[in-house]
Amino acid sequence: MISTSHLLYWVLFPPLIGAFFNGVFSRHLSRRVVHWVGVGMPFISLLAVLTAVLRLTGMGHDASVTATLFPWITVGTLHIDFSLFLDPLSSVMTLVITFVGSFIHLYSMGYMEEDPGYARYFSHLNLFLFSMLLLVLGRSLPLLFIGWEGVGLCSYLLIGFWFDDTTKAKAGKKAFIVNRIGDFGFLLAMFLLAFVMKGDLSFPGIKAAVLAPGSYFHAHLGFVTLVTLLLFVGATGKSAQIPLYIWLPDAMAGPTPVSALIHAATMVTAGVYMIARLNFLYILSPTTMAVVAGIGALTALYAATIGIAQNDIKKVLAYSTISQLGYMFLAVGVGAFGAGVFHLMTHAFFKATLFLGAGAVIHAMHGEQNIWEMGGLRKHMPITNFAFLSATLAISGVPLFSGFFSKDDILYQAFTHRIVVNGHQVLPAWLFQLYWALGLIAAIITAFYMFRLYFVAFTGSLRSKTAHPHEVNWSMATTLIVLGTGSIVMGYVGMPIEKLNVFEHFLDPVFEASAPFIHSTGNPTTMWSLMGASVTAAGIGILLAWLMYAGAWRNFPQAFTTKCKHLYSLVFHKYYVDEIYGALVVRPLMWTRDVLHQVVDKGIIDNIFVNGSARFVDLVGRGIRIVANGDVQAYVAAFLLGALALILIIF
Amino acid sequence: MSAEMIVFWILAIGAVLGALAVVLPPFGRNPLHGALALVVSFIFMAGVYVQLSAFFVAVIQVLVYAGAVMTLFVFVIMLLNLTPEELAQPKYSWYKVLSVFSALAIGFIVASGLTHVLVHFHAASIPATFGNAASVGGVLVKKWLFVFEFSSILLLSAIVGAVLIARKRRS
Amino acid sequence: MGVPLSYYIGLAVVLFTIGAIGVATRRNMLVVLMSLEIMMNSVNLVFISFARFRGDVGAHGIVFVVIAVAAAEVAVGLAIAIQIFKHNRSVNVDEADKLKY
Known part of the structure; x- marks a missing residue:
């Protein structure tokens, strides 16, 4: 019988072992061994997580499990242990990560079947899983940060997995660099916190310090705002929010299961997890909350509009991921932490399913990603169609599918929540309603572009002349069925009925500290009418998509694009944000680089220090070679002359 | 002039002549002759050591130099078996002149500089077992x-x- | 004790000078080595003289070591001479300048 704290090691370390095994012995392993280890290890983790979470629920309210492996950094008062921590929030995260992760590993077996980098792929993917688990299980901010950087590294490695293609390698670099900007903010925040916390950066430690009567944090709200905003900068990088979202669409260069696991289901939600984890800190600063929710709502809407005009199946899904992450930030920003995490979970299922479905389609179409080459895939690939359709329904917010419950929960709480400090409402009510409105418009657009994608790719008839779509093999099919079913049923754990909302009750202890700051103005009437609005939104979106891409208004998109050419090309080119960043940030940097290169490096360092010293030595050598003629007796003469001179000086 | 002084002069002149025979070209053209002159010089030196009560060192001097080192020299000389053509003629150059001048100057300066210092040095009394x-x-x-x-x-x-x-x- | 210290030192200086001239002027490597031996012997003479006049037998130990060094040097030097002869067909030091620059 393994103790619960030891079980955490069983959760964390199997993927690391798998990564090590496949990474080191990759050249000497057969495919069978590679996938037995590479796929088996995540499933061991999954079993361990299930056991651990079951035991945790048996421990009653407010229980948590801590496992300290070894003291990691001890400098003066700074004391950081390598310790793991399982509470309801990390339970949810680990469950999602290991469950979705394990099945995506299984799926990869089929998807990467013919790739020469099979072992390398599984090694990276296992390493990612390890880092992600470390991120959510870490008991302190620095440990979370290791996981944070680890997943960034794996993301870089896997985006650039086919690194002999320059654009793919560059996409990896872009992701890494953009993330680095965010991580800088994260690090600064961590240092600031370390000063105030006198070295104790563990989550329970921070929480206790925040809740202590007369704590530093209550007296210095400006400081809290600064720290939380800096942490949020890190979150915008990792979770692809405005303004640092630009790397995620390019990250689609990686293998599709990677996009599903890292760039949809798990890694990109790290920012949401971090804010949920530090909810007691964020709630103290209304400014930060407003910024987080605002960025989230704007991103949700903004990315959704870009999604309309994309033709690459993975690009559409990438922008929809950004948009859905926006919803999650909107949720945590209005204090609906539980709803945010709930949407995180349902999103992990349906977005993973969408990506895996897209992967199956791409696989079947022999690498074709343009949706206008597809069509009629429903008949050729029934299993994929089932999974893709159920996930599309979920993301669009169709009632009784998982996405409906979580998205509706977010919109409802965005509309009704007020943040209250010392009995005063600190943010105006219209702000929350504005956020709700943005979210609702985004919901219409989401339903529209997702069904556009579905109708174009799966209905009608096949447009490509060369492709011969076929159904996927067993490993991919199993995963599609499991996750597709998941994206239907996962919503039922968090139904909007007080008694049945198991999910948020489970999470309550984590968000207890922030509850007094949140005041809900909601009542059943508001709830039902808002739900009606959401359903209508989804309905409008789906109906429009059906009319334009499968129904009577078939010519409308064509006519619209020719008529409003400029608007279309603005959206099609993603509002030229990449180009703007290029002109504002990259160009000046390049210019500075050129100046440094030409003037400082070539002019000063190369000329004077490097070549100068060489030239000096050369000159001295030329002088000395006259004397060093190789005749020993000339040296003896010099020696005797020197001795004579010495004696003359002494006497 | 005491008997010891006479003996010293004989030994000193012998040693110096031997050394000169090694170094000066007319005698030392053939290295074998040089080696023999060196042995002579060393044996005279050993006599000087005896005069200085360094009996053990004198014996070692004869054994190692006259015995071992000289044998080695002679062996190598015979191994190489240099022909007269291979034995190069003396060659003069400006730095050799400079060397000789410097060496002589050093010798002169040291000798003249030390003599009036060393006059004050008197032999210590020593036990019979000395050396x-x-x-x-x-x-x-x-x-x-x-x-x-x-x-x-x-x-x-x-x-x-x-x-x-x-x-x-x-x- | 009839012979003063300065006589011995004078003899040492003369021998040293002769040896130095030999090292500096003779072209035959074997003779150069022999001249080196003369120089070393003159140094030994200085040690022994002072040992006698100061009544300290300690210097004899150093002389012993100098003799050992001289023997070692001759052994290695002659081995090098043999190699150079194999290479150059001569043992003239001014022709052994292949390693310059």
Whole structure:
């Protein structure tokens, strides 16, 4: 019988072992061994997580499990242990990560079947899983940060997995660099916190310090705002929010299961997890909350509009991921932490399913990603169609599918929540309603572009002349069925009925500290009418998509694009944000680089220090070679002359 | 002039003549002659050592130089068996002139500089055992033990080095 | 004790000078080595003289070591001479300048 704290090691370390095994012995392993280890290890983790979470629920309210492996950094008062921590929030995260992760590993077996980098792929993917688990299980901010950087590294490695293609390698670099900007903010925040916390950066430690009567944090709200905003900068990088979202669409260069696991289901939600984890800190600063929710709502809407005009199946899904992450930030920003995490979970299922479905389609179409080459895939690939359709329904917010419950929960709480400090409402009510409105418009657009994608790719008839779509093999099919079913049923754990909302009750202890700051103005009437609005939104979106891409208004998109050419090309080119960043940030940097290169490096360092010293030595050598003629007796003469001179000086 | 003085002069002149015979070209053209002149010089030197009560060192001088080192020299000379053509003519150059001048100047300056200092040095009274094998051995293993052991390592490495250098190379 | 210290030192200086001239002027490497031996012997003479006049037998130990060094040097030097002869067909030091620059 393994103790619960030891079980955490069983959760964390199997993927690391798998990564090590496949990474080191990759050249000497057969495919069978590679996938037995590479796929088996995540499933061991999954079993361990299930056991651990079951035991945790048996421990009653407010229980948590801590496992300290070894003291990691001890400098003066700074004391950081390598310790793991399982509470309801990390339970949810680990469950999602290991469950979705394990099945995506299984799926990869089929998807990467013919790739020469099979072992390398599984090694990276296992390493990612390890880092992600470390991120959510870490008991302190620095440990979370290791996981944070680890997943960034794996993301870089896997985006650039086919690194002999320059654009793919560059996409990896872009992701890494953009993330680095965010991580800088994260690090600064961590240092600031370390000063105030006198070295104790563990989550329970921070929480206790925040809740202590007369704590530093209550007296210095400006400081809290600064720290939380800096942490949020890190979150915008990792979770692809405005303004640092630009790397995620390019990250689609990686293998599709990677996009599903890292760039949809798990890694990109790290920012949401971090804010949920530090909810007691964020709630103290209304400014930060407003910024987080605002960025989230704007991103949700903004990315959704870009999604309309994309033709690459993975690009559409990438922008929809950004948009859905926006919803999650909107949720945590209005204090609906539980709803945010709930949407995180349902999103992990349906977005993973969408990506895996897209992967199956791409696989079947022999690498074709343009949706206008597809069509009629429903008949050729029934299993994929089932999974893709159920996930599309979920993301669009169709009632009784998982996405409906979580998205509706977010919109409802965005509309009704007020943040209250010392009995005063600190943010105006219209702000929350504005956020709700943005979210609702985004919901219409989401339903529209997702069904556009579905109708174009799966209905009608096949447009490509060369492709011969076929159904996927067993490993991919199993995963599609499991996750597709998941994206239907996962919503039922968090139904909007007080008694049945198991999910948020489970999470309550984590968000207890922030509850007094949140005041809900909601009542059943508001709830039902808002739900009606959401359903209508989804309905409008789906109906429009059906009319334009499968129904009577078939010519409308064509006519619209020719008529409003400029608007279309603005959206099609993603509002030229990449180009703007290029002109504002990259160009000046390049210019500075050129100046440094030409003037400082070539002019000063190369000329004077490097070549100068060489030239000096050369000159001295030329002088000395006259004397060093190789005749020993000339040296003896010099020696005797020197001795004579010495004696003359002494006497 | 005391008897000791006479003996010293004889020994000194012998040693210097031997050394000159090694160095000066007319005598030393053939290295074998040079080697023999060197032995003569060293034996005279050994006599000087005896005069200075350094009996043990004198014996070592004869054994090592006249015996071992000279044998080595003679062996090598015969091994190389240099023909008269291979024995190069003396060659003069400006730096050789400079060397000779410097050496003579050093000798002159040191000698003239030291004489009036050394006049005040008088011989110490010494025990009868001074300089015999027992006393030198005692010094070697008590005062200079490290240096003594180190010289044995030096000799060993010289043997190994000499063998390695002089060995016939394959390839 | 009839012979003063300065006589011995004078003899040492003369021998040293002769040796130095030999080292500096003779072309035959074997003779150069012999001249070196003369120089070393003159140094030994200085040691022994002072040992006698100061009544300290300690210097004899150093002389012993100098003799050992001289022997080692001759052994290695002659080995090098043999190698150079194999290479150059001569033992003239002014022709052994292949390693310059």
